[in-house]
Amino acid sequence: MKKELSINHQKYKNLYYPPGGILLWIIIFLELITFGLALLAMAHSGKENPEVFHESRLLLNSTIGTVNTLFLIVSGFFMATSVWYLKQSNQKKSLLFLKLTMLGGFFFLVLKSIEYAHKIEMGYTIGYNTFFTYYWMLTLFHVIHVVVGLIILLLIHKGISKNTSTTIEDVEASAAFWHMCDLIWLLLFPILYLLF
């Protein structure tokens, strides 16, 4: 089995075969650049209206943001563990960790929904001010990615458990997409919840 893992690592050394596949990595970089540019635009707006952004940032619950970050990080760990077990040909444990990964994503969405409901109730909607326009657009766009990621993981879970033609490459690609959601959140969290 160690030999199999070593073959995988050698495959990754090839420029055209990063873990998850080159097409997904092109998507990952496009997503990171898109979110990155939006966050830079937000930082620029924040520099022009520091008081508005500071007061608005204080209206966000940083504890919820921190807990949601932890949900995604732990979920990412479960995903990496699931891939590792699949490479060890331990399908049962791989499926267990895949379920835990999805549970982490589900908890993230539940907590985000509670936060959204509270913001709407207080009237801090998308048009409230510039800060909340960025907040809603960026976090909703991210939530869409998490939902798509969960659907992909659900399909992969079904594929592995029913022994269909799902390959390790498919699982690695879905894992890379899920980790991309982590990476995007790692950029959003400090700027939205902590910086201003």
Place this chain on the structure above:
Amino acid sequence: MKTIKIILAILIVLTCLAAYLSNMSGSHVIFGILAIAALKFIGISFFFMDVKNAHSFWKGSIIAFLVLFSITLLIIL
């Protein structure tokens, strides 16, 4: 496997540290929060996504994105 468990522990500690830092004031806090975010970004991409075993082009691209983003953000802020 042991490595990613250690990385998970480090990521959790860094997340809590960033939340704690946000309650403090001063320009060094911004630098600290961004540095922590960058470390977490590297932790997930290199260890959870296995970029550490990928071609140096992909490692370099991740680092280049992170450096460019962080420097531009620091200039703006």
